[in-house]
Amino acid sequence: MFCHQCGSQAEDSARFCVTCGTELVPAVATGTPFEQTPAAQPPYRPDMAARPPSPPLRAPRGPQPTSVPEGPNSFRPRSSGNSAGFPNEQTLPQMEEAFPARPQRHPQTVDFDRKSFPTPPSLHWGLVLLFTILTVGIFGIIWPFIHANWVRKIDRESSAMLLIGLAVPCLVVGYVLYIVGAGSAASGGSGLLALGGLLILGYWILYLIAYFSMAGSMRRKLPAYGLPVEIGGVTLFFFTLYYLQGQLRWVYRWKNTGQVEPKASKGVFWALLAIPFVISILAAIAIPAYQDYLVRSQVSEAAVLTDGAKTAVAEYYANNGQLPSNNAVAGLAAASSITGRYVSSVQVVDGMIGASYDTANSNAAIRDKLFILRPHVSAGSVSWDCTSSTVPEKYLPSSCRN
Numbered sequence: 001m002f003c004h005q006c007g008s009q010a011e012d013s014a015r016f017c018v019t020c021g022t023e024l025v026p027a028v029a030t031g032t033p034f035e036q037t038p039a040a041q042p043p044y045r046p047d048m049a050a051r052p053p054s055p056p057l058r059a060p061r062g063p064q065p066t067s068v069p070e071g072p073n074s075f076r077p078r079s080s081g082n083s084a085g086f087p088n089e090q091t092l093p094q095m096e097e098a099f100p101a102r103p104q105r106h107p108q109t110v111d112f113d114r115k116s117f118p119t120p121p122s123l124h125w126g127l128v129l130l131f132t133i134l135t136v137g138i139f140g141i142i143w144p145f146i147h148a149n150w151v152r153k154i155d156r157e158s159s160a161m162l163l164i165g166l167a168v169p170c171l172v173v174g175y176v177l178y179i180v181g182a183g184s185a186a187s188g189g190s191g192l193l194a195l196g197g198l199l200i201l202g203y204w205i206l207y208l209i210a211y212f213s214m215a216g217s218m219r220r221k222l223p224a225y226g227l228p229v230e231i232g233g234v235t236l237f238f239f240t241l242y243y244l245q246g247q248l249r250w251v252y253r254w255k256n257t258g259q260v261e262p263k264a265s266k267g268v269f270w271a272l273l274a275i276p277f278v279i280s281i282l283a284a285i286a287i288p289a290y291q292d293y294l295v296r297s298q299v300s301e302a303a304v305l306t307d308g309a310k311t312a313v314a315e316y317y318a319n320n321g322q323l324p325s326n327n328a329v330a331g332l333a334a335a336s337s338i339t340g341r342y343v344s345s346v347q348v349v350d351g352m353i354g355a356s357y358d359t360a361n362s363n364a365a366i367r368d369k370l371f372i373l374r375p376h377v378s379a380g381s382v383s384w385d386c387t388s389s390t391v392p393e394k395y396l397p398s399s400c401r402n
Contacts, residue, residue, distance in 0.1 A: 313375060343356065
């Protein structure tokens with residue numbers, strides 16, 4: 001053995017070093033073969049004194065993380081090297097760059113899932129509506145089967161195909177019975193009429209149940225593919241076929257591009273429903289006003305044609321001091337020869353002028369009515385009023401109404 005103080009070799013049985021007198025301690029293995037007492041150090045060599053002391057360990061460069069997240073891809077730097085061969089200066093960001101974390105593979109974003117997903121019917125709902133109109137409803141009866149068939153691919157328990165299959169015969173038979181019953185209602189066919197109506201009602205009930213069933217299947221199955229589908233019940237009730245087709249068009253876009261934004265809109269359907277109501281309200285206001293305008297324009301023709309008669313009557317009164325009894329006395333043409341597009345005649349009777357609307361072009365509101373001008377003599381002049389007219393007051397010229 002060797003003296004741990006001066007490094008001199010001594011016999012194994014010696015208790016003290018013969019060179020420096022230090023008590024010798026035999027080497028004893030503790031724990032593992034790699035753990036020994038200080039007596040197991042190598043012998044002293046003279047050249048060791050000439051070696052400079054080992055430099056102190058350098059601290060890692062840069063800011064040190066206060067904590068290191070635990071995980072399968074996380075690393076904790078060691079103070080004096082490590083078994084992976086990293087030097088002490090290696091920092092945590094460098095280690096993570098050398099061994100990047102494996103990206104998480106989410107099943108909802110994998111292209112394979114989209115490619116294997118059943119392709120939904122991609123026709124725009126506007127085209128479905130157009131084809132339904134052009135085919136007098138036949139296209140709208142067939143297209144629900146395509147919807148039900150696709151839903152069956154994502155939900156094997158869907159009963160929409162069966163419900164649609166039961167609804168269509170009810171519609172066909174119901175319409176036939178309804179038409180036959182309506183034709184023979186006078187001869188006791190009211191029973192067929194009622195039965196046809198019940199079958200048509202049954203068709204709509206089965207039709208709505210089928211579409212709500214398809215919407216339920218989409219709500220249950222599509223979130224598993226990362227599709228947060230939102231189908232409004234009220235919108236589906238009013239726009240069944242076209243609203244669900246809009247949702248399927250959105251699914252078709254996701255399958256091709258992976259995009260889920262923007263989502264399928266339902267506001268456009270309510271906007272389209274509101275347009276006819278707005279148009280109806282505007283028409284209800286504008287059409288009567290326009291009709292009143294047309295009638296007033298026809299009545300105003302009589303006011304133009306009677307201007308000549310008014311002048312003739314006033315001149316006759318100024319010359320003779322009395323009112324003329326008829327057209328000839330007033331110096332006017334025969335009553336039937338003073339006509340217009342809507343006025344059939346202008347006649348003078350004892351100074352009073354009357355225009356009749358008897359032509360085929362005159363509006364029904366004034367046909368066979370009279371526009372009458374009654375004279376009023378005062379201080380040698382003649383004034384007129386038309387309050388005696390049989391034409392409704394709202395159609396009279398403003399001078400007459402005032």
